[in-house]
Amino acid sequence: MKRLLTILALCGIASLLHASEMELEKVTVGTDVQTVGRGAEAVMNDCHSCHSMKYIRYRDLVNFGMDRQKVDGWRGDLSLDAPLLAQMPESDAAQAYGKAPPDLSLMTKAREGGVRYVYSYLLGYYLTPEGMPGNHYFPETKMPDVLGISGVTEGAQRTELQGKARDIVSFLAWSADPHEQERHRLGYYVIAYLLVLTVLLYLVKNQVWSGLK
Amino acid sequence: MPQRIIKWPAGVIKWIDQRFPLTSFVKHELTGYPTPRNLSYWWNFGFLAGFVLVLQVATGIFLAMHYKADIALSFDSIQHIMRDVNYGWLLRYMHSTGASAFFLVIYIHMARTLYYGSYRAPRELLWWTGQGLLLLLMATAFMGYLLPWGQMSFWGATVITNLFRATPFVGDQVVIWLRGDYTVGDATLTRFFALHYLMPFLIIGAVVVHLVALHSVKSSNPSGINLADKDNIPFHPYFTAKDFYGLGVFLIVYSVFVFFMPDSLIEPANNIPANPMQTPNHIVPEWYFLPFYAILRSVPNMVGGVVAMGLSVMVFAFMPYLDRSRIPGGAHFRPMYRVLFYVFLADMAVLGYVGYIPPTETSILAGQIATLIYFTLFLQLPFVSKAEERWLIKRGLPPELEALIASEAHEKTKRGKR
Numbered sequence: 084m085k086r087l088l089t090i091l092a093l094c095g096i097a098s099l100l101h102a103s104e105m106e107l108e109k110v111t112v113g114t115d116v117q118t119v120g121r122g123a124e125a126v127m128n129d130c131h132s133c134h135s136m137k138y139i140r141y142r143d144l145v146n147f148g149m150d151r152q153k154v155d156g157w158r159g160d161l162s163l164d165a166p167l168l169a170q171m172p173e174s175d176a177a178q179a180y181g182k183a184p185p186d187l188s189l190m191t192k193a194r195e196g197g198v199r200y201v202y203s204y205l206l207g208y209y210l211t212p213e214g215m216p217g218n219h220y221f222p223e224t225k226m227p228d229v230l231g232i233s234g235v236t237e238g239a240q241r242t243e244l245q246g247k248a249r250d251i252v253s254f255l256a257w258s259a260d261p262h263e264q265e266r267h268r269l270g271y272y273v274i275a276y277l278l279v280l281t282v283l284l285y286l287v288k289n290q291v292w293s294g295l296k
Numbered sequence: 297m298p299q300r301i302i303k304w305p306a307g308v309i310k311w312i313d314q315r316f317p318l319t320s321f322v323k324h325e326l327t328g329y330p331t332p333r334n335l336s337y338w339w340n341f342g343f344l345a346g347f348v349l350v351l352q353v354a355t356g357i358f359l360a361m362h363y364k365a366d367i368a369l370s371f372d373s374i375q376h377i378m379r380d381v382n383y384g385w386l387l388r389y390m391h392s393t394g395a396s397a398f399f400l401v402i403y404i405h406m407a408r409t410l411y412y413g414s415y416r417a418p419r420e421l422l423w424w425t426g427q428g429l430l431l432l433l434m435a436t437a438f439m440g441y442l443l444p445w446g447q448m449s450f451w452g453a454t455v456i457t458n459l460f461r462a463t464p465f466v467g468d469q470v471v472i473w474l475r476g477d478y479t480v481g482d483a484t485l486t487r488f489f490a491l492h493y494l495m496p497f498l499i500i501g502a503v504v505v506h507l508v509a510l511h512s513v514k515s516s517n518p519s520g521i522n523l524a525d526k527d528n529i530p531f532h533p534y535f536t537a538k539d540f541y542g543l544g545v546f547l548i549v550y551s552v553f554v555f556f557m558p559d560s561l562i563e564p565a566n567n568i569p570a571n572p573m574q575t576p577n578h579i580v581p582e583w584y585f586l587p588f589y590a591i592l593r594s595v596p597n598m599v600g601g602v603v604a605m606g607l608s609v610m611v612f613a614f615m616p617y618l619d620r621s622r623i624p625g626g627a628h629f630r631p632m633y634r635v636l637f638y639v640f641l642a643d644m645a646v647l648g649y650v651g652y653i654p655p656t657e658t659s660i661l662a663g664q665i666a667t668l669i670y671f672t673l674f675l676q677l678p679f680v681s682k683a684e685e686r687w688l689i690k691r692g693l694p695p696e697l698e699a700l701i702a703s704e705a706h707e708k709t710k711r712g713k714r
């Protein structure tokens with residue numbers, strides 16, 4: 084009882100503390116080649132100029148099943164084993180924006196809120212009454228509104244941008260954890276095996292102990 | 297034909313037994329080791345701790361084959377392990393999850409000991425070797441956490457090594473000596489790697505001492521009294537069967553974390569490479585250090601905080617003297633001690649939470665109250681335990697316990713006469 088009360092009290096404190104923060108948008112990422120491929124394309128077009136993804140090589144994209152022709156188009160003369168470095172040198176970007184754009188290959192794991200944060204951040208731009216751009220989730224951010232969400236008033240266009248942002252975070256989630264699918268698949272087998280094994284061990288234990296007077 | 301051919305395996309074992317006490321050792325210390333039959337599942341956690349230790353050493357050695365202890369390379373080498381090394385992601389997630397599992401198992405193991413009063417005579421040395429193991433485990437985990445060279449690695453190590461400034465007279469020198477440099481840097485990383493590799497082997501040595509002590513005083517049991525021979529059963533097959541069943545349950549829980557939520561145990565900031573120029577908004581240690589970290593932060597003065605934190609970990613060593621009650625069976629037969637035990641757990645939970653959130657005025661106050669409760673719980677124990685003992689003796693022990701003591705005494709005299 085005492086423990087229960089403490090836990091309840093702690094939950095109360097916790098919810099008060101977090102109420103002030105802006106609620107993150109919900110999003111479920113896609114893991115299929117189509118979604119992730121569209122995300123890769125969007126990132127190559129809209130983000131790659133400033134951001135690197137240095138833990139991903141062009142070959143990884145091909146191995147994942149993305150269109151070889153497209154990947155060849157993106158890499159130009161670069162080797163298939165070249166990492167996805169930013170087009171703009173980091174120092175230039177730091178000069179231009181006052182801050183170097185961070186590498187994106189681990190981004191969805193490197194922020195509190197993960198995928199939901201990145202999605203909300205990309206769609207979080209708005210125009211202040213004075214016409215200045217702002218962001219709900221990262222007010223002091225130096226990154227411009229690359230998706231152009233702040234100028235959008237039409238519902239259909241907004242939905243389109245949400246779809247694009249979802250593709251982008253799906254790609255970023257894949258690049259932050261490329262073995263996730265494999266891990267889950269293996270996990271189901273391992274846990275199924277352990278469940279059977281544990282039941283058997285339980286029966287063995289009962290069998291052994293039943294011999295005890 | 298003379299008998300020159302040695303038969304496998306009986307002949308080989310006989311050959312060894314003439315030169316080395318193999319069979320008698322196995323029989324005495326492993327299979328035949330007399331174990332109280334009434335041990336509950338709370339007694340599974342010592343075996344589990346040993347299992348996790350092996351798991352950490354095994355995964356750690358394979359990780360070390362691909363890891364690079366160099367501030368320019370270590371973050372990338374972790375990504376190399378996660379992405380390119382065959383099943384590297386499995387090794388790393390097993391190791392990072394294993395550290396949490398180790399603390400979980402050890403904390404439950406210690407809570408069991410506290411609940412049942414197994415630290416009391418004649419098990420003081422056993423308890424103290426356990427205390428030594430806890431310190432070694434904490435040091436190992438702390439050093440290991442620096443190795444990925446993420447933001448939390450760097451800033452955690454900076455904050456904790458900085459605490460050694462509290463050393464009288466030579467504080468600054470001690471900090472530099474520990475870090476190998478003025479700030480946490482390459483020298484710190486390489487030495488932490490060397491020590492992180494070494495310490496688990498010291499832990500293995502200490503576990504051997506722990507087990508030698510255990511086997512000389514024998515396991516305690518939920519009743520708290522030494523059982524007569526008929527109630528001690530051979531370790532094998534009874535407890536091997538029970539321990540393996542427990543291991544199965546443990547592995548299921550562990551696998552859920554390893555395969556489905558491994559990142560829940562890795563702070564997001566640690567996926568950002570260390571940056572000495574940029575302090576994270578909020579530096580948090582791993583969950584298993586949170587209560588002690590909260591105690592550190594609760595004392596406004598740094599030296600005071602360090603002393604309080606050190607005491608909060610070391611205070612367990614005094615338990616054999618703080619608890620003056622001789623009523624057997626730990627908290628089970630001791631109503632006051634039982635309440636104190638649960639207050640202690642609740643207090644730990646509050647401290648853990650306070651350590652986790654960014655400090656606010658309320659959380660600091662809550663932390664200070666919880667710290668006060670923490671130390672009060674230990675300091676009042678000599679008086680309360682004695683008072684409780686007197687009260688229990690005056691009121692009469694629970695009939696269950698009286699009956700048990702009588703029947704066990706009867707068993708023992710029967711044995712003695714024969």
Ligand code: HEM
Nearest residue numbers: 339342343345346409414422423426427429430503515516
């Ligand atoms: C690497 C860490 C450790 C390992 C591998 C380990 C292993 C074991 C094992 C196998 C037992 C046999 C009884 C059982 O299964 O419960 C045991 C008992 C015991 N351990 Fe540990 N232990 C560790 C850490 C600790 C710590 C941190 C403490 C407390 C400070 C502790 C205190 C004790 C005590 C007092 C007993 C005897 C309890 C009883 O039989 O009632 N141990 N340990």
